[in-house]
Amino acid sequence: MKLIIQIPCYNEEKTLPMTIGDLPTSIPGVDEIEYLIIDDGSSDRTVEVARKLGVHHIVRFPNNRGLAKGFMAGIDACLRVGADIIVNTDGDNQYNGHDIPKLIKPILDGKAEVVVGDRQTDTIEHFSPTKKKLQRWGSGVVRRASKTNVADAPSGFRAYSREAALKLNVISEYSYTLETLIEAGRRKEAIANVPIGTNEKLRESRLFKSMWQYVRKSGSTIIRTYTMYKPLKIFLNLGFIMFLIGFIIGCRYLYFFFNGEGAGHVQSLILAAINIITGFQLGVLGLLADGIAANRRINDELLYRLKKMEYDGVVLRSQGKDEERKEDA
Structure with a gap:
């Protein structure tokens, strides 16, 4: 050891x-x-x-x-x-x-x-x-x-x-x-x-x-x-929050629209659309990031195996040389 x-x-x-x-x-x-x-x-x-x-x-x-x-x-x-x-x-x-x-x-x-x-x-x-x-x-x-x-x-x-x-x-x-x-x-x-x-x-x-x-x-x-390790969870949660905010604002606009006051609340409609679209985009980014994270896990495993082969090989060669020196002595 x-x-x-x-x-x-x-x-x-x-x-x-x-x-x-x-x-x-x-x-x-x-x-x-x-x-x-x-x-x-x-x-x-x-x-x-x-x-x-x-x-x-x-x-x-x-x-x-x-x-x-x-x-x-x-x-x-x-x-x-x-x-x-x-x-x-x-x-x-x-x-x-x-x-x-x-x-x-x-x-x-x-x-x-x-x-x-x-x-x-x-x-x-x-x-x-x-x-x-x-x-x-x-x-x-x-x-x-x-x-x-x-x-x-x-x-x-x-x-x-x-x-x-x-x-x-x-x-x-x-x-x-x-x-x-x-x-x-x-x-x-x-x-x-x-x-x-x-x-x-x-x-x-x-x-x-x-x-x-x-x-x-x-x-x-x-x-x-x-x-890097939990991108889907992060982006989906953020996307859901943005979507929910947009949905609530959109419902508010619909309330005024059906009461004949929609023209005075167009800014609410725009804000709702922006939030819903942003929430959707964050969800898509989460899926993409999750794919990248999966690829990182694969790369980490490959890197681990390469290191193990390289370092263990170096150690074995070093031990072999030490044994040769002892035999020569």
Whole structure:
């Protein structure tokens, strides 16, 4: 059983030693533990520090591409070197690395495919009351959208089984946390929550400039991801609302028309027609979008199979070379 702990980094030369120092070197049930960092275009000594700390794998971007791109690049690299379990943590030492054995236990026990670390945000002292409320609200929205029981949806401290990691396909360029949960929930993957600890805040978040920017971007991610998986429901509901409004306005016009006052309410007739036509068009768009969503599910399955063949083939070839070296020795 091979565990790889991946750490997305952007100018983390000061915090990376603390992050690496907190990570476990042995866990019952795990044969190998390796570390991997994703250098997202850092301009400081992040890579040099990582090498001095003995990090096993380094993925480098020439410029900053964002958390979502870095996360997926790390997943890709972990799968290529044979990871059976992948843990994602942050380079700012936000999460307590000593909780990793607890985080991966549901996967080792075969009870979960994805495990999310619950920071219990209400207990975090440096979170403002507004941030705590928004965290609770956002997690509640994601639970409804994904049909899961995830307590802390924005948490980036997560563990993935190899199969779950192979199925990841992040489209968002902002963050992966909400999108991957909705996708996993819609695929009916087994998702578990594990209470975790957090460390003292070392720096401000670089993911967003303000709380409202975070709310706006997170909201758009939730809506877009949910719409990709349930387009027919979204468009039919919107279409029905528009049609119903048009129908009510149309009935109002007919009332006046049959009472000889129709000439003074032509605007109601126009508004009714616009709403009914818009409702019908939204219904048609829903059918088209549902066809596109079905095609996406097929593409996701094909991509999963291609990844499985490619990554498993790379791992088998690597194992074969290792055995040859042992025989030669």
